[in-house]
Amino acid sequence: MSLSEETFDVVVIGGGAVGENAADRASRTGLSVAVVESELVGGECSYWACMPSKVLLRAGAVRALARETPGLRDPGAPDVAAVLARRDEITSNWDDSGQASWVEGAGLTLVRGHGRLVGERLVEVTVPESSVSTDSGLGEAETGDTPVARRLRARHAVIVATGSVPVLPDTPGLAEAAPWSSREATSAEAVPESLVVIGGGVVGAEMANAYADLGAHVTLLSRGGLLSGAEPFAGEMVADSLRELGVDVRTDVEAASVERPGAGLEGGAPGPVTVTLPDGEKITAAELLVATGRVPRTGDIGVESVGLDGAALGRGGALVVDDSMQVSGVPGGWLYACGDVTGRAPTTHQGKYQARVVGDVIAARYGTEAGDRSPTSGDPEPAAGQEGKPWSRYAATADHAARVQVVFTRPQVSWVGPTEREARSAGIPVEAVSYDLAWVGGASVESPGYTGRAQVLVDTQRRILVGATFVGPEAGEMLHAATIAVVGEVPLDRLWHAVPAYPTVSEVWLRFLESYGL
Structure with missing residues (x-):
């Protein structure tokens, strides 16, 4: 089939919270903006990360506060069904129609499908025809599984906001054991009797806390201490608290191998998972969560088509950007990026901050209603002691020295x-x-x-x-x-x-x- 081609002033690849913010800000001076999203509009934070994880943690936190407050009764065990129902409510039951309506209501064009760079200012969008509906905006579908494609051409800029993906260690047997990632952990339909968590970072610590609160026997394995990005005393205090909660916290240890009978077979649930430690000890549990980090999602978005590969990419395949969020190494300066995909400060709030910067930069540089605004004019004078370090809405500087992080453990x-x-x-x-x-x-x-x-x-x-x-x-x-x-x-x-x-x-x-x- 022939590819249709549409032209917008700006194309944003990624419709998560970061991409939404970038698109909204970029459109504020009259620019037409298309937002390409292959999964749920609102992204990881809304459906599988920030929001559902905090709901899973909230009941335990309130219960602990009640137990510690004189004059209140012990509230007893949490109502797991009610907690999971509230989690489903906060994620809109993984229905993104509300967020999709917001995108359209903001004057943006939502394009469903997987966006991939195929040339200068050119994005190709594909989607399996089995998922094409009459209201998808992708036109009439042919039979079969051949992806339907559209081409979106940007007059001025393309913004990449594709986030990050989990890293799975090469531990023998791990991939075959069908482990949970953070997505499965935050969207599980039931609380397992027991859970092994591999990873002592934010996700590992929070989910160990949440599932212990909800009644699971949890074992946490960390190759170092907990929360290595924070001050050492912070991780130590969280580890002590988890142990008091009943979590078996093991630091300075990692899995040597993993086994799980029946994993990957059709029909029926897989059996228990067994994690073997370097000293030969075996830990068996109903489920396994791997939370060993994430890397920028650049492997499937066509960065090589615009000359970005190998040395042109940063750590973990990150898109290297300057403080205006313009990607380095792309002739013409038309490619921008924000959020986890830049590798600069991988949190939702920092990504949305970068999105506001890049959206304002593009709106000022190319907008038809920008007036005399530009990324180099109209900024306030530096405060005392700030000479040479201008504070500007057109530069992302807080993700250098003032990055912020919150971990919702107890x-x-x-x-x-x-x-x-x-x-x-x-x-x-x-x-x-x-x-x-x-x-x-x-x-x-x-x-x-x-x-x-x-x-x-x-x-x-x-x-x-x-x-x-x-x-x-x-x-x-x-x-x-x-x-x-x-x-x-x-x-x-x-x-x-x-x-x-x-x-x-x-x-x-x-x-x-x-x-x-x-």
């Missing part, structure tokens, strides 16, 4: 900026100021067993904060004040006049300054 962990080790490796003269949150007045009224710790990193030369970490109940809600201080490079002498309310846990800010000697 206790929660949140941090902004580098760890102490990373700061010292970068040559920043820092002093770590740590404080036990249980000593703060606000903590004493929350629960008698309140446990938490906080730490800030002070650049001793510039007398500003460059990083902060919080571990404790609702630690994620404490982070943004630190983020503002770090991004704004607020002098410590000025922070002294930011008076925290009493009795709140935020009083720790006063204790930081007092501990530092102010």
